[in-house]
Amino acid sequence: MKNKLLELCARLPVDYAEVRLQDGVSTNIHYAGRELEDIGERIERGGCVRVLKDGGWGFATFNDVDDIEKYARMAVRQAELVGGQKFDIAPVDAHQQVYRTPVDTDPADVSLVDKQAMCHRYNQSILKHERIQSSVVVYRDSHATTRFASSEGTYIEQEIIFSGAMVAAIAVEGANVQRAREAKGDLRGFEKVTRMDEDCEDVVRRALESLEAEPVEAGTYTVIVDPELCGVFVHEAFGHLSEADFLYENPRMREIMQLGKRFGPDFLNITDDGSLEGEAGFVPFDSEGVAGGRTALIKDGVLAGRLHSRETAAKMDERPTGNARAISYRHPPIVRMTNTFMEPGETPFEQMLQETPDGIYAVSWLGGQTNKEMFTFSAEEAYRIRDGEVAEKIRDVVLTGNVFQTLQNIDRIGTDFHMVGGLGGCGKGGQSPLRVGDGGPHCRIQNVVIGGR
Template sequence: MEKNLKSLIDVKNLDYGDVRYEKNKTTRISMENEELKNINSSYREGGHLRLYRDGRKVVNSFTSFAEAEEMRDSLLSLAMRARSLDDEQKRLKKAPVHTDKVSIEPKSDPRDYSLADKKELLENYNDLALSREYVINTEFNYQDFHSRRTFINSEGAEISYELLGSYISGGIFGRNSDTVQVKRVSFGGYPEFSRLLDRDEEIEESCEILKQMLSAEPISPGSYPVILNPRLASVFIHEAFGHLSEADMIENNPSFREKLELGTRLGGENLNVIDDPTLEDRPGSYRYDDEGQKGKKTDLIKEGKLAGRLHSRNTASSFEEPISGNMRAVDCQYTPIIRMSNIYIAAGEDKPADLFDSIDQGYYLVNSKGGQTTGDQFTFGAEYGYRIEAGEKKEMVRDINMSGELFKTLENISMVADDLSFAEVGGCGKSSSGGSMQLNMFSGRGAPHTKIDSVTIGGK
């Protein structure tokens, strides 16, 4: 196969070329209430070709080598035509050339479990949630994905590597009179399938929290000091800041390039944000990206100052900054784009109790319930929360939305606890310029408890 792949990029007068070939297997199961909505196991094999000629990039996917050769010639012709239409030339930063083979060998591999085993596991959690009298609806989903990839480029790189992960996620919906609430659940195995087993206690705990949410009062709108629990803080840093650290998101935006110059102060000295694919057994962990570069730890914010950003070889050249190894594609249908790996707020020096003691009147917000960002503006929902009075956690509240401007909010992070934890399940949606959405399950996030001195809180 390697010989055939090499032939695709053995072209005269080529600036650069690479080809990625994949064998992917996906299993999906979904349930709604007691109904099995979907169960399937699928296989996809194919490749993706990138060619640079005279500073013009052309890309496409293929399913067979015969198709790929014809497609390559069409791409080269397209690159020649583009030369007369576009003055901008794309240049790749000089990069290390790797030859390596990387395999994943979990102790409990999802591929060793039958479809029936996975269905039974999902049904068990679903039935457990439905057994509560106040639960009116459930949605549970299972997915696993294995990808074996080969990457070859015209500079001599030859790499084979794997991705493997599985997860269960869902929602438990409850009703009390005219009040309806939903409690989200998620378990992840990256790569160990055994982490999805024996989670009955967490399902029962989620049901109990849902029961409390149904009788809780809505939060009072206003501006307050808040403490974000690790799951909500990790979503905040991923969505509100993390995407702006991806160089392709600001490459052609002069305003944000000015705001996000390296060395710019964004927060206090206690704020450190890192992206690190080298962490073990996290959703966003990997050895090589889909541009053939080793993933590496990148300090994004260090002691409150912008210290780095995430790059492709192209944007690293444009910004004249180091390659970070963050170019990734969901599968062979897509060209790689810059993606976070495991982004997290590093542990601080404060104890969680100290954060509570510092607040006279405020709120403790727990878990994420969706949201959106537009430039530097954000809005996030929290599943539930608790009122804080004189440092004490009081009654539960619900119907919570927090919103604000990113840079002011980063400045308002005054305390960071020492209890860093990571989300079990990854996930991130992003589209490239002019491209389709790529939903990537191999994207991790983490945070400790984090105090923000002032956040605008809205109700339902």
């Protein structure tokens, strides 16, 4: 198969050609309240051909590998029709590699019946509490082998095994609706999802505590965010702006996102790293066959880099970063994050608290929106900070702001660090959900606008 694919790519009358073949199986289980909304295993088998000819991309997908020649010709024809300004993709060395995810237990070796029994147990343990109105339990796994070949002689075979689960409790009293959730998801294997009984108890307790809490008083506060909220902020508010396809198409943002420009205090470092084995956003090789690597986005407070495909790297005269990712063979690769995080700093969390006479401690997130540089995030849990200590719980805390102003307002970064994978919520260009990791330490931000819901 290897030689057949390489030979086909080399033979096509184009500037560049690549083939991806995917063979895998995925599982999905979804409880909403007492209802089992979805359960099933799906075989994902197929492939795609992508070619570049005279500045035009052609892309064709297929399910039967025997038809590959036909679809390759279709991709070439498509590229010829698209045409355009001829451009090169950034050069990378041709290489041949095989990668397999090391896992504790392969989810493919666990029966669907056992996976459902586990989800049912989690769901029951949440719903047994009288004051819990509803629940959500979601389990997902995938085991896929992808073969990649290009006209440049690169051939990569990678087997990626993902498993993850999310449990959530919903408590309701009149118009007061409070949720708490916990998710685990990465490439380390099935065992972590078998140990979520305590998480179920935890989400129940947190949802009920939030129900009893007083709503936050809207205003401007000093806010300490926990590693999870920090990670979401870094991914959603800043990371997407670092994706070079977005920047390339957006002259105003390109003007703002100038390399070398100061974005925050000199102890602020934000990084995307696809080479962290085991993490949810681990990308041994991206969907263009480029090895996942570490890219400093902000280094010592200064904008230092951005995320590229081979096309955007060439167009912006930078280096490819291994961030061209497709969620399956049905899609062409686009520029995506991998594991995106704020690097730890120098202030222990306890000291950060002690140095905060009055503020809010915001923990984890429930959702939010971003629109270019503006963001709105709901914290899942929040507490007042009084006299340097975590005080009473408050609810309905929504953080709003401009990402650039917010980065400038960071004045303490914690020594701790936590990566969060979960079920992979990243969506872009119709490709969702993509597995990514977000993370960071505790960090303190001045002058955050907090609105109640």
